[in-house]
Amino acid sequence: MELTREEESALKGEQGEVMQTAYRILVATGEATDAEKLIPIEWAHLAGVNYNTIGDAGEELLSGISKDARVKVKTTLNPMGFDIDNVSKYGLDENFISKQLSIKNSYETMGVIPSFSCIPYEIFDIPKDGTQVAFAESNAAIHVNSYDNLKTNKESAFSALASALTGKSPYSSLRKEDTPNVTIRMKVKDPNELTYGMLGFFAGKVGDTSVNIFGLGDMDKRQCKAMCGGMGTSGTCAKFLFGEGDSDCEKVDFDEKEMQTVHDELNTAEKGDIITLGSPQLGLEEISDLAGKLKGRSFKKRCMIFTPRTIKEQAKKIGYTNELERAGCEILSDCCTCLTPLINKDDVDAVTTNSIKGAFYLKNSTGVDVNLKSLSQIIEDETR
Amino acid sequence: MKKILVSGKVQGIVLKSEKSINFLGTVDKKTGIISDKNHDLFEKSIKDTIFVFPSGVGSSVGAYTIYSIKSNNTAPLAMICKKADLTVATGCALANIPLITISDEEFSSIKNGMNLSLDTDSSNLIHYQ
Numbered sequence: 001m002e003l004t005r006e007e008e009s010a011l012k013g014e015q016g017e018v019m020q021t022a023y024r025i026l027v028a029t030g031e032a033t034d035a036e037k038l039i040p041i042e043w044a045h046l047a048g049v050n051y052n053t054i055g056d057a058g059e060e061l062l063s064g065i066s067k068d069a070r071v072k073v074k075t076t077l078n079p080m081g082f083d084i085d086n087v088s089k090y091g092l093d094e095n096f097i098s099k100q101l102s103i104k105n106s107y108e109t110m111g112v113i114p115s116f117s118c119i120p121y122e123i124f125d126i127p128k129d130g131t132q133v134a135f136a137e138s139n140a141a142i143h144v145n146s147y148d149n150l151k152t153n154k155e156s157a158f159s160a161l162a163s164a165l166t167g168k169s170p171y172s173s174l175r176k177e178d179t180p181n182v183t184i185r186m187k188v189k190d191p192n193e194l195t196y197g198m199l200g201f202f203a204g205k206v207g208d209t210s211v212n213i214f215g216l217g218d219m220d221k222r223q224c225k226a227m228c229g230g231m232g233t234s235g236t237c238a239k240f241l242f243g244e245g246d247s248d249c250e251k252v253d254f255d256e257k258e259m260q261t262v263h264d265e266l267n268t269a270e271k272g273d274i275i276t277l278g279s280p281q282l283g284l285e286e287i288s289d290l291a292g293k294l295k296g297r298s299f300k301k302r303c304m305i306f307t308p309r310t311i312k313e314q315a316k317k318i319g320y321t322n323e324l325e326r327a328g329c330e331i332l333s334d335c336c337t338c339l340t341p342l343i344n345k346d347d348v349d350a351v352t353t354n355s356i357k358g359a360f361y362l363k364n365s366t367g368v369d370v371n372l373k374s375l376s377q378i379i380e381d382e383t384r
Numbered sequence: 385m386k387k388i389l390v391s392g393k394v395q396g397i398v399l400k401s402e403k404s405i406n407f408l409g410t411v412d413k414k415t416g417i418i419s420d421k422n423h424d425l426f427e428k429s430i431k432d433t434i435f436v437f438p439s440g441v442g443s444s445v446g447a448y449t450i451y452s453i454k455s456n457n458t459a460p461l462a463m464i465c466k467k468a469d470l471t472v473a474t475g476c477a478l479a480n481i482p483l484i485t486i487s488d489e490e491f492s493s494i495k496n497g498m499n500l501s502l503d504t505d506s507s508n509l510i511h512y513q
Contacts, residue, residue: 021478024477024478025474025477025478027477028389028390028473028474028476028477028483029470029473029474029477031387031388031389031468031473032387032389032468032469032470032473032485033470047443047444047445048444048445048447048448050445053408053443053445053448053449054445054448054452055413055448055452056452056455057413057448057451057452057454057455057456058448058451058452061451061478078445136444136445137444138442138443138444141444153470154444154469154470155444155470156444156446156447156470156471156473156474156475157444157445157446157447157448157471157474158447158448158451158474158475158477158478159447159470159474160444162474204441232442232443233406233442233443234406234441234442235404235441235442236439236440236441236467236469265422339408339409360406360409360442361408361409361443364406364409364410364419364420365408365409367419
């Protein structure tokens, strides 16, 4: 990879240790993705915020970096472990809370916007078509590449952090015109968001850096997010292109059989003790739709709803939060289904969710069983 | 394709998987043990091995898992992949774990339990003991 004189100097350590590490990460990223140079980016979105995911090593690393490093571009942030407004109700241990607050503080010191959201594409203005950004958080990278006409790698937590601190990212294949070599033909009839999540999960396993998807009907926001979340979980793929692709493209069908295989891998329980909605976090459209569906009904068991703080505030003004709380929902900001300590295997054996992404991490990281159901099925079975 | 992503020189025993790894949620960051029941290395530890697998997949936060296992002394000595993904490349870059990618043919020729040395300054990169 070709570096400018200034970039070379940073890599040698002449601009301090943090910049040297940042450039070492960018160079490894560039080598991995066949980039020939670094280019400027306008927005970085960071993952690696939840103490459950980054641990003591991550907390210490960020604390050290924040002593003198500051972000050079607009930088937003993934969810952390809990909602700061109601953490006292959940009996988390003091160590978790203090380490989580230290992480929050380190990011804020570096100049990061404390958005604590995995759906930055729904809560911030989208820049003009073709803008180069650096998004960690796999569902967000896939969403902005596929639906928002931005360009990003499927960044790692470290490559996005390095891009935030330098304002640069390697000019990798995904930032140019990318031509997928696989087309997935969607054959399943009457799909709901769970179907799209499974399609995404399947596509992520089949595709390389990008994949064509053919045979999709109109999709609502919930279904698009489910597909991005599913794909981000299972593979290295970072972009959907909608169409049949070239004639020499390998064609792979996604039919009932393929769907059943994904379902069998992730569905491990017949019913859940609690319900979680929001992985990715729910946007205002989904909150409004949910409030409508819950008119005159109440959940028979705990239902946790994850949404960004800004969305929660808007929903409150419109009156949705009242309606959801009346129906028995716990509305949580700043955190998400994935790896939150608010869901603990000591208290919960199985969780019902409509999220494939959530299911994967609930099963593998939280260590609970998962009962997969679409939202309409959840409302039919779990409310009265 | 042969590439050096993070340089270094180590010798050790191969732990090989034919399955990709999602470091977040599959590898325990304190013990380095694979916790995914569907993975062919379930309950095996990657600590102090030459860890050979096709590619990293999934969450971007997996890079922190790699940095954590290094800090907890439960990391592999080196990693060898067919394809470098950003999570593994940047995790190894920060943790200073040697990482190379190799061709499909060479990947097939490496077997579980082999004793091999990796030297990114040598033209062969991999020497079989």
